[in-house]
Amino acid sequence: MQSLRKGFSLAELIVVVAIVLSLIALLLPALQRVREAAYKVTCANHLKIIGKGIALHVASNKYYPTGGGDNDSGPTPTPPRGLTSAGEPARGLNQDWGWMYQVLPYIEHENIWRQRVQKPATPDPNGIFPGGFDHPGDAAIARTLVEVYFCPSRRIPTTVYTEDYGERAVNDYAGNMGAFTPVLENGTLHDP
Secondary structure, eight states: OOOOOOSOOHHHHHHHHHHHHHHHHHHHHHHHHHHHHHHHHHHHHHHHHHHHHHHHHHHHHSSOOOSOSOTTOTTSOOOOOOBOTTSOBOOGGGOOSOHHHHTGGGGTOHHHHTOOOOSOOOOOTTSOBTTBSSOHHHHHHHTOOOGGGOOTTTOOOOEEEOGGGOEEEOOSOOOOOOSSOOEEETTEEEOO
16 A cells, blocks of 8 residues: 655755755845945935925025034033024024034934923923923924934934933034034125
8 A cells, every 4th residue: 555645854954945945045135235335315305305405595694504603612511592582493503403403304303403492490400401401392302303314224213311401302413513613694695
């Protein structure tokens, strides 16, 4: 009497698994190259958005975004955002926050730029607010993730905690305001 063969032998299964694993090993590097190429395109697009935002800022305000009005503060607390008497964010050297904040309205994030302070707070005698150096409304902005400021080749958007300064949304791009500090005269920025 003949026995009917049902299923695969162990050797056949091992061969099939080995073939599948070999194919996966050959495809993974190619998939990672494709993913990295897509990340580079996204990163270049983010830089293009930032560049257009800076160009719109210049066209609108007639000067480049600054490094902020309190660049030489050293290890002192981060100053609150510069706000006008009407509660609007200040511009130019009247704005203590740097270019990444100043460009927000021009990269479709005006809602973050205009965010109001939610509640008044009083710092302790050392100038520290509850939860860190930032005023509570400013702290919410400082930890807000803006995807355009991240290159996916490097990392995913993330918020970090930096000791006394509170939570900060990190970024992957830097700006340079040049070798001079412009001077604000009669509402206009000039070279010194």
